Amino acid sequence: MEKHIPKGSLGGQAILEGIMMKGPGGYSTAVRLPDKNICVKFHRYKSYGEKHPVFRIPFIRGIANFIESLVLGMKTLSYSSAFFDDEEEESKEDNLFKDIFKDKAEDVVLGLTVCISIVIALALFMFLPAGLAELLGKWVTNHYVLSIIEGIIRLTIFLLYVWLIAQMEDINRLFMYHGAEHKTINCYEAGAELRPENVKNYTRYHKRCGTSFIFVVMIVSIIVFMFITAKEMWLRFLLRLLLVPVIAGISYEFIRIAGRSDSPVWDVLSRPGMLIQKLTTREPDEEMIQVAIVAVETVIYGQAYADAVNEAQGIKISDEELEIDDLEGF
Numbered sequence: 001m002e003k004h005i006p007k008g009s010l011g012g013q014a015i016l017e018g019i020m021m022k023g024p025g026g027y028s029t030a031v032r033l034p035d036k037n038i039c040v041k042f043h044r045y046k047s048y049g050e051k052h053p054v055f056r057i058p059f060i061r062g063i064a065n066f067i068e069s070l071v072l073g074m075k076t077l078s079y080s081s082a083f084f085d086d087e088e089e090e091s092k093e094d095n096l097f098k099d100i101f102k103d104k105a106e107d108v109v110l111g112l113t114v115c116i117s118i119v120i121a122l123a124l125f126m127f128l129p130a131g132l133a134e135l136l137g138k139w140v141t142n143h144y145v146l147s148i149i150e151g152i153i154r155l156t157i158f159l160l161y162v163w164l165i166a167q168m169e170d171i172n173r174l175f176m177y178h179g180a181e182h183k184t185i186n187c188y189e190a191g192a193e194l195r196p197e198n199v200k201n202y203t204r205y206h207k208r209c210g211t212s213f214i215f216v217v218m219i220v221s222i223i224v225f226m227f228i229t230a231k232e233m234w235l236r237f238l239l240r241l242l243l244v245p246v247i248a249g250i251s252y253e254f255i256r257i258a259g260r261s262d263s264p265v266w267d268v269l270s271r272p273g274m275l276i277q278k279l280t281t282r283e284p285d286e287e288m289i290q291v292a293i294v295a296v297e298t299v300i301y302g303q304a305y306a307d308a309v310n311e312a313q314g315i316k317i318s319d320e321e322l323e324i325d326d327l328e329g330f
Contacts, residue, residue: 004300005024005188005299005300007189007260008208008256008259010023010185010188010189010296010299011023011185013076014175014176014177014178014180015029015076015174015177016081016083016084016170016174017031017032017033017080017083018031018032018291018295019177019180019295020072021181021296021298021299022299023299025045026042026043026299027042027072027299028294028296028299029076029295030291030294030298031079031080031083032288032291033315034083037314037315038291038309038313039310039315040294040295040306040309040310041298042298042302042305042306047064048064048065048067048068049065058249058253059246059249059250059252060249061252062249062250062251062252062253062256063245063248063252065252069210070114071114074113074114074117122244124161125157125218126154126221126240126241126244127237127240128157129154129157130150130236130237130240132150133146133149133150133153134233136149143226143229144226147222147225147226148222150222150225151218151219151221151222154218154221155215155218158214159279162279162280163279166280172282175280175281175282176284176285176288178204178281179281179282179284179288180199180204180288180289180291180292181292181295182203182204182206182209182277183200183203183204183284183289183292184289184295185296187201194293194296194297196289199289199292199293200286200289204277204281204283204284205274205277205281206259206274207255207259207266207270207273207274208256208258208259209273209274209277209280211277211280211281212255212258212270212273212277213252213255213273215273215276216254216255217247217248217251220251221247224246224247224250225240228243
């Protein structure tokens, strides 16, 4: 009997010349190598929710899932990039980290990267819009109107940021793989056979996409921040920061329900976020779709399938050369 993953259980991310796909009990990383072969690996892991019951509680699970996705995304991006930077010499900083942290050097770099990414995101998409709204507060006295203006500024900055990075060739290819990921998941969840000619017929937009999640976060933040009425500016900024987990939790529950529902109401509510995916996805070529199919089927069939795919292409790659760990320790 063919294995089947329930609707709403598959999720993924575009990585450098490949796709990471996550399902119940594990995730796969499929990368199109410079020689055009597809190297795929399967990784068993337990999510935060599986290891700690508290992270299965509604709203709290959204925060845990966001952190887990961020860490896993960084690790798989680093993994895929290792296939294409063999000729780069290690910098003095790389050697310093290895001397100080030994075997934990990569984990330390990953942790710092995640922290820096969060700080930059908060500064660009939260504190900058809030600061601009504070300046406009000299002329706009209505608190609720000002909250809406702040939300519009935040969304504008996000859309401009995505548009600007999309002009880069590497990012454009990343967005093409993003489209391949969505098309393949949509094909699978529709019950169609995973063949390139079938996958091509499906939309590159998906209700559970991270882009939609970010859009929902921005809409929810407008509503939540309306309740911040502190008079001191520093306190208003602090409350915004403290409410980020609350906003993430609410947004995750929205995306989770929308992604599992076929209701016309949820389809309508999901439409704005899916429209923004026009910026973060591109129509993929057939080779990218093939990578996405391998990634999905590896999640479904596990290690034996990954071994068979690699063996058929004559791919032999040791974990010592390109190692990617599970989420233990994060």
